[in-house]
Amino acid sequence: MRLTLDDLATATGGSLHGDPTTVIDGLSIDTRSLAPGAGFVALVAERDGHDFVPAAVEAGATGVLASRPQPGVAVPVVQVEDTASALLAVGGLARSRLPDRVVGITGSVGKTSTKDLLAAVLRSRWVTAASERSFNNEIGVPLTLVGAADDTGATVVEMGARSPGHVALLCGVARPTAAIVTSVAAAHLEMFGSIDEVARAKGELVEALPPTGVAVLNAEDERVRAMASRTSARVLTYGLGEVDAEVRAASLELDELLRPRLRLLTPWGDAEVSLAVHGAHQAANAVAAAACALALGVDLDDVVEALAGATVSGLRMEITRAPSGAVVVNDAYNANPTSTLAGLDALAALPAAGRRVAVFGPMAELGAEGDRLHREVAAHAAGRGIRVISVAAPGYGIEGIDAVADVDSAVALLGDLGDGDAVLVKGSRVAALERVATALLAL
Structure with missing residues (x-):
């Protein structure tokens, strides 16, 4: 701008x-x-x-x-x-020059991918500005607003919650007219103390909407669904399967690289949708994006076409076949218990995989519940028949876990990989475990 x-x-x-x-x-x-x-x-x-x-x-x-x-x-x-406060003020100025078609997205899991999918759909109709990568804090939000082109018609702003009041602060700058809340899960418990406090913080987004706005809420998450009582805006629910939601996906199937195909059922009509992104969890993100775009006035045919070619930010369920023949699932951007369990389920769903191995880094900021939540993830992997190699993450410590100190040791422990083998790489950002995926893809 x-x-x-x-x-x-x-x-x-x-x-x-x-x-x-x-x-x-x-x-x-x-x-x-x-x-x-x-x-x-x-x-x-x-x-x-x-x-x-x-x-x-x-x-x-x-x-x-x-x-x-x-x-x-x-x-x-x-x-x-103070330049930090000044940046927020300039963000507010930029927002005042944008049309009232600003979508805020928050949630413990899926907000960045949902932001990417929604931006791709909105671009079918308007010049669209969207947060880069995970620019979702008091620095990233104003930079997104100021970075919008002068002819921007729609803006998508990702909003993270680091403490109570944080989302409300971001809403004061971005002034969203639509919102998507994807989930409430055990993330950042170190700062919030409980999952209910996480829900209270995420719900600040829908509280900020004007009565003319729309809140798109995940009907499968009880804490998100309950946020309907916290907004004066129109509420539009979404979900998968038989859930009671206004916009939902039926007949969900995955191809050999876990790309979802589904039937989208909406008040605006029904359609078959094929996604280019990987993982069953992306179906829910796509349905959320579709619901919001349809509510804002994008035609159903344009939604379907845009979703078919939409991609998401890097290090999120990137599924690649290595020269060795092994399949590498690089989901190393970040990790919390919900997203890590979803990653394990995706690894288990890969067809014709022989050895399945998960290379895990720590799941950060879980507070006093950290060790228990790490052990639950490890137990889930064991139940799926998945070997776990933990990298500088002693919290996974149950019997049968291979613990190593660094990336090189993890790659060495994986040994020779080939056709039929599949490796999931996942950890919080501090672990930078994409280095494991890079090494495997070079073999």
Whole structure:
């Protein structure tokens, strides 16, 4: 979005040093990915963004948002008290210039994939802006809004919940007019304490909707379904199979690479849908995306066509056959108990697999319940006949688990793989277990 430096100064209450008519096109906090013409925000976190202002200017930044003087900088500077707060304010300004077709998505599992699928469908009708990867916090949300093109017709904003009130804060900036809540599960328990507290935090999204909005709720999750009482917006439910929902998938089947085929049943008509993404759980994400898009006015035929070619962000159920002939399921972006159990079920569902092995890293931020939840995942794997190799994750420690200290040891322990073998790689982001998948795909 094109904004002037005067716009930034007005929105943030900052002092402008330089030409007020200077234009920025979007904002960046990273000089490595800054597009020429964008503005640079000098955030102060583990590293001080002010140290990178010269590099940002060299990379083509046309303006800088900073919290201390920047003498000698060759572009205009808006100086504010706090750049993080200022970024939120600029996000709010950008939102005021977007049409009231803004979708917020939250949930313990599936929000990024649902965001990707919904954005693909909305693009069949409007220029659509959407969060990159998992940019779902107080930095990512305003960057998404400011990064929207001037002719944007629809915006999809992913919203994570790190503590009570966090989603409400993000809604105050993005002001969503539609919402999808995918699930409430045992994620981030270290911060919330209980799954009911997680539900309360996720429900802040539907509370923020206007009466003219629409809340798309997962009817299969009782805590999500109960959020209908927390909004004045229209409620549209979705689910799989025989669940009592207005939009649902029937006749769900998976092909040999676990790509779902289903019959979509909706108030707008029924249709056969084939997905390009992998995993039975993606069927629910696709149905959620379809429900929201249909409610916003996208034609059913366009929904079906868009879903057939839609992809999701990397490291999420990427199923690839290695040169060795083994199938590698790279789901290493993140992990919590619900998504890890789904990964195990997907691994078990692969046809003609001989040896099935799960390489697991830790599931982070589970608090006092962590060891129990890790053991339950390990027991589920054992019940499915799946061997588990844990990497720097002692919490899985039940009999029969192979525990190793690092990625190289895990790859070595897997040994020679070939036709009929299948390996699932999954762990929280801190584990970076995609390195295992990369090594296996090179064999």
